[in-house]
Amino acid sequence: MNHDDTNHNNVHRLHDNVHEDIHDGFQDEVQDEVRPIIHVNAERVEPVNDSDVHDTGDGGDDDGVHVLSDEESAELDRRLESRGAVVVRRAMAPARVAKSAAVAVKSHEPTVKVGKATLRHTWTVVQGAESFAKRAWDASTMGVYRRQIKAAEAVGDREALKEWSDRKEMATERRHRRLMDLPRLFIGLVKVLAATLIGIPLAVFVIAVLTKLTGNGSFTGVWLGFFAVIGFVIAAVTFVWGLFVIALPFLLVLALYREGKRRAEPPNWLVTTSDDTYEATVDESTIARALDALRIGNITRYLKEGYKLQFITPARQLGRGTHAVVRLPAGVPAAEIGKRRTDLATGLHRAASEVWPTVGDEAGILDLWVADKGALAEGAGPYPLLEGGLVDVFKGIPAGRTLRGDQIFMPITGRNTIVGGAPEQGKSSAARVAMMGVALDPTAELRIWVPDMNFDFERFRPRCARYVRGADDDSMRQIRDDLKELFEEMQSRGDLLDRYEIPEVDRKIADKNVGLHVIVALIEEAHVAYNHAEYGKEISYYATQIVQLGRKRGIHLITSTQAPTATSIPRDITRNSTNGIAFYVADHTANDALLGQGAYKQGIRATDLIAGKDRGTAVTRGFSASRSEIVQWYFLSVAKDNDQITPLIERALAAIKKRNMPAPADSERPAIETRDLLADLDEVLETELVAIADVPALLKRLAPTWRPYQSLTGKALREILAADYGIKVPSTGNRYPLDPATIRNAIVLRERAAGAPGDGGETREPLAS
Secondary structure, eight states: OOTTOOOOTTOOOOOHHHHHHHHHHHHHHHHTTTSOOOOOOOOOOOOSSHHHHOOOSSSOOOSSOOOOOHHHHHHHHHHHHHHHHHHHHHHHHHHHHHHHHHHHHHHOHHHHHHHHHHHHHHHHHHHHHHHHHHHHHHHHHTHHHHHHHHHHHHHTOHHHHHHHHHHHHHHHHHHHHHHHHHHHHHHHHHHHHHHHHHHHHHHHHHHHHHHHHHTSSOHHHHHHHHHHHHHHHHHHHHHHHHHHHHHHHHHHHHHHHHHHHHHOOOOGGGOOTTOTTOOOOOOHHHHHHHHHTTTOHHHHHHHHTTOOOEEEEEEEEETTEEEEEEEOOTTOOHHHHHHTHHHHHHHTTSOGGGEEEEEOSSTTEEEEEEEOTTGGGGOOOSOTTSSSOOOOGGGOEEEEEETTSOEEEEOOTTOOEEEEOSTTSSHHHHHHHHHHHHHTSTTOEEEEEESSOOSTTGGGGGGEEEEEEOOSHHHHHHHHHHHHHHHHHHHHHHHHHHHHTOSSOOHHHHTTTSSOOOEEEEETTHHHHHTOTTTHHHHHHHHHHHHHHSTTTTEEEEEEESOOSTTTSOHHHHHHOOEEEEOOOSSHHHHHHHHOTTTTTTTOOGGGSOTTTTTTEEEEESSSSSSOEEEEEOOOOOOGGGOOHHHHHHHHHHHHHHTTOOOGGGOOOOOOOOBOHHHHHHHHOOSSOEEGGGHHHHHHHHOTTOHHHHTOOHHHHHHHHHHHHOOOOOOGGGSOEEOHHHHHHHHHHHHHHHOOTTTTOOOOOOBOO
């Protein structure tokens, strides 16, 4: 080869380490042949001159330098490119491993859940520490009072401003007094400690001396026992202290976690739709955001300007939910929030039936209660008196539980009740629970009328003094007669109250068995009775009179209906029933008939209950000091295979027998006194004409105990004669003289029409007014 040839771009300088690298590259290439190759330019070393490449020695072999052919040079280039790819792959290997691990973890759902749960709980602990720090800062700087004062200034509420300013001053004064009392407290503790250190050894010394003198032991033995007790106390305290020190970090973390759970929410990226166990905490900030989301102008501007809502009662756990009382910004009535309950529920992450905003003590105060998720599903639980016990109706009867989980009682004395709702929502079941509570008071009397052929109350029959079931005319007439009997007893009870000089029936007079015990009457499916073609008007009249006048006389009427409308239930009954029970109803008219006029506008709405889902749950009024309560009613089965009523009725009858009182079913209905108006007129009238205005006085003298005659007037008598007997009294000289001959003629005509007695005919049924 010519040493002068300088066009050999294929000349490379090779060293021993290059050969080793190439050999290693071959091995790596074989191992990684399936991996993609990244090509890089190989470094070429150009000779500066011939002496750098060739040895000028005579005929000697080149030492450490080898000249490659074009084919060898190309092969070397390929191998060097492969070696560069291997280097790059090695450098990228950790990143590839990390990426693969991240993809594997992300696709493994259990790992993701565990990781998020760990981070979420850690976040909760940190938020708990932050909350405690903020509370400590607020306590030290009167932060709560400052915020409320600022809020009162913002809305221009001078009364609230004065109240919170006074509260702040009183709190400052109390803190000052506590600080001033610290030195005295410290001195007192030192005195107590000194007295203890001196008094106990002195007492032991006296005991030891007495023991020695009496010969009951040795002087040193007492002291040794004393020191043994001290040693035991020290050992016990040391042991307990050690346990406390060990448990302190865990207790601290637990306290922080509980506080964080109550006050904070994790960031959104830690909570996903798969985290179905997570429940958003309802606190002041959550409520403020939910109210802001309603987009009510005054609230939005108020919060946008940086003011805080004034929480009269801060959000706090109350039973099975969270309760808060909020003073809304000026111009925002609480009733407006009640109208948008569903929208508010979305902001609080709850179902509409779990959020109950009502009007507080003022129009601008929102009383808000938010149930824990699923609180309604828990139900009221079993009836509390299944296993034993009796009831005092003067203290109320067990009805069910509120959403907070508190047991609630239905007041009986001094009240009347109307209960209603759509079919199959719990109306009859609630009436059954109410009557069972009354039945378990041995001094109370039950009267039940069911103008329908259903079995809901049949098992109460042995406990009832009056019981009617059926929708036929005979049953309706009996209901009418029973109500008339109750009306008359109500009137006579007024005389008894006067005799005993008491304003109303109480427990003391009820126990004396003088005829002033409590009577609770139920008209089930009352709309059927009130609208009966023949007897409905009289039934409505007597029921209305009982509702209006019977409360103080110990008579309580329960009206149960599926149709609480003005055309189905007398308006005076709905107005005077102070206990209202509303299961799901379809419209605001039925809602207000059961819960009071204007209840719907105030946000007290049984229409928001869900038919079927909220079966057994009712909105009530009159059960507590609150405007309304959501009550989950107890349930008592009447089914043959699960009869819960009969054992309770037997217990009630046993309690009555123990008091030596007659069984209720043995009570006979008194004979209904009837009078024939025409016959009475025939008796009191002679032969001369008598002014119609003078006739009622004659009838009163004839039957002084007959109540229809006690309030009868001449005009009313004239109208009765015209309407019922076809006798028109002329207005001669404006005296309306009644001719006795006319009355006697009417009697003859009536007997002819009905058939004379003794001829097989039947006389007309006398009036039972």
